[in-house]
Amino acid sequence: MDNMTFVLFGGTGDLAKRKIYPALYNLFLEGKMPKTFSIIGLGRGDMTEEQFHKGVENSIHTFSRHLSENDFKIKAFLNTIRYSQFDANTMDDYQRLLKLVKDRENELNIPENRLFYLSVSPVFFDTIALNIKQSGLGTTTGWKKLIIEKPFGHDLKSARELNSKLSNAFKEDEIYRIDHYLGKPMVRNIEALEFANPVLQALWNNKFIANVQITASETVGVEQRAGYYDQAGAIRDMFQNHMLQLLMMTAMHSPKQIGANEIREEKRKVLEALRPLNKDEVEQNVVRGQYGAGVVDNENVSGYKDEPGVAINSQTDTFIAARLWIDNPDWSGVPFYIRTGKKMREKSTRIVVEFKKSGDELYLNEDSNQLVIEINPNEAVTLHLNSKNPINGHMESMDVEYVSEQSDVPDGYELLIYDALLGDSTYFAHWNEVELAWNWVQPILDAFEENRIPLHEYEPGLNGPEAAHRLLEEDGFKWSLDK
Numbered sequence: 394m395d396n397m398t399f400v401l402f403g404g405t406g407d408l409a410k411r412k413i414y415p416a417l418y419n420l421f422l423e424g425k426m427p428k429t430f431s432i433i434g435l436g437r438g439d440m441t442e443e444q445f446h447k448g449v450e451n452s453i454h455t456f457s458r459h460l461s462e463n464d465f466k467i468k469a470f471l472n473t474i475r476y477s478q479f480d481a482n483t484m485d486d487y488q489r490l491l492k493l494v495k496d497r498e499n500e501l502n503i504p505e506n507r508l509f510y511l512s513v514s515p516v517f518f519d520t521i522a523l524n525i526k527q528s529g530l531g532t533t534t535g536w537k538k539l540i541i542e543k544p545f546g547h548d549l550k551s552a553r554e555l556n557s558k559l560s561n562a563f564k565e566d567e568i569y570r571i572d573h574y575l576g577k578p579m580v581r582n583i584e585a586l587e588f589a590n591p592v593l594q595a596l597w598n599n600k601f602i603a604n605v606q607i608t609a610s611e612t613v614g615v616e617q618r619a620g621y622y623d624q625a626g627a628i629r630d631m632f633q634n635h636m637l638q639l640l641m642m643t644a645m646h647s648p649k650q651i652g653a654n655e656i657r658e659e660k661r662k663v664l665e666a667l668r669p670l671n672k673d674e675v676e677q678n679v680v681r682g683q684y685g686a687g688v689v690d691n692e693n694v695s696g697y698k699d700e701p702g703v704a705i706n707s708q709t710d711t712f713i714a715a716r717l718w719i720d721n722p723d724w725s726g727v728p729f730y731i732r733t734g735k736k737m738r739e740k741s742t743r744i745v746v747e748f749k750k751s752g753d754e755l756y757l758n759e760d761s762n763q764l765v766i767e768i769n770p771n772e773a774v775t776l777h778l779n780s781k782n783p784i785n786g787h788m789e790s791m792d793v794e795y796v797s798e799q800s801d802v803p804d805g806y807e808l809l810i811y812d813a814l815l816g817d818s819t820y821f822a823h824w825n826e827v828e829l830a831w832n833w834v835q836p837i838l839d840a841f842e843e844n845r846i847p848l849h850e851y852e853p854g855l856n857g858p859e860a861a862h863r864l865l866e867e868d869g870f871k872w873s874l875d876k
């Protein structure tokens with residue numbers, strides 16, 4: 394791995410504390426950082442290096458997967474870190490940063506390989522990228538990379554504008570767009586499940602599969618993020634990115650080889666084959682909801698509109714369910730149902746692949762076989778098969794289950810940052826995917842904007858609005874595994 398400099402914009406922010414420093418430290422402990430590297434944290438606050446180091450140390454103590462027995466490891470790690478007070482709109486600050494980066498490169502005798510991580514509000518994305526270019530920070534004799542957090546745009550138009558600005562400063566293969574769902578170990582496992590198992594591979598098509606259900610339900614509400622969330626809603630916050638990524642990972646064809654280009658190409662083809670919805674078709678295929686007030690576990694909970702920071706007449710969706718069709722020879726005729734929502738009954742991210750029934754009349758009580766991939770918080774793969782009870786001869790479900798019990802699984806951020814250091818972009822969103830995803834979602838955004846479809850209020854602590862259940866019932870199915 395190349396020696397390099399890691400520049401973290403938003404170095405005093407929440408994500409940095411919870412995820413990025415712990416991830417870097419764990420990579421460091423496991424010998425997965427370059428031999429020599431320099432980390433530079435940037436933040437708006439005026440603080441000494443010592444104060445900054447203290448903050449990083451606290452975040453490691455609070456959030457790190459493992460801690461070293463001896464102090465000198467953490468000291469050695471902190472030693473690689475410098476802090477610089479920084480205002481993203483001030484050119485002088487970029488010049489100061491450039492000097493600091495160069496000084497450290499000289500001091501450590503490392504090449505001009507620079508990774509810029511934008512863990513900041515999206516309003517700064519384009520300004521920072523532009524100023525990296527104009528200040529000379531991006532002019533290196535080595536490589537440069539940009540890691541960028543979501544949200545990537547607010548709709549199709551703004552995403553295109555942002556991308557065109559970024560591409561003035563960075564080439565596509567230098568940009569690593571984070572979708573943290575692609576860092577989840579079980580999401581990375583989907584591809585192996587499909588392509589390394591001839592049994593499943595043979596069944597992975599419309600001849601055998603009746604429908605696919607992708608759920609990401611959460612028990613939390615909007616929390617402290619109303620300022621962002623009320624403008625975004627579930628459609629932008631989860632659906633356009635995470636949920637469509639899960640869809641692509643599930644429905645893609647086997648790539649010619651396991652490589653970033655090949656896999657991302659197959660994912661792109663899934664989105665290209667997604668049947669577009671026009672505004673008039675949105676109502677038949679998309680359900681939107683917003684949680685109301687209610688009682689969960691004997692406690693009164695506020696409705697979304699009463700959450701601090703939310704507009705009292707807000708029409709923002711906190712729940713989305715949709716039926717999608719992939720018009721290609723493998724998937725035509727198989728509905729994909731996707732849903733995600735806040736304040737639901739349980740935290741569960743899972744994919745259920747429901748197989749067609751055998752059609753034999755021999756076993757009347759046959760249930761459909763299902764493959765369940767649990768992503769979060771449980772990590773498990775279960776195959777539900779029909780079997781005959783040896784005592785009474787009745788049909789019952791026999792479950793073949795794999796539960797990941799490894800306790801020391803790296804956090805998604807650790808996996809993603811490691812990939813970016815290595816230059817492996819397999820699990821980052823390519824611009825093509827992001828653009829196609831916005832393109833598919835745009836008519837839904839328009840229909841919401843024009844209030845063309847009802848906003849169902851749903852009871853907190855349950856499984857979302859009735860209309861989301863009807864979406865499947867219309868096709869003769871039901872959401873699996875709802876508690």
Ligand code: BG6
Pocket residue numbers: 611630631742769
């Ligand atoms: C984030 C969303 O991207 O994903 C949050 O902004 C959401 O609203 C979160 O809660 C869910 O992630 P996870 O990993 O807990 O499923």
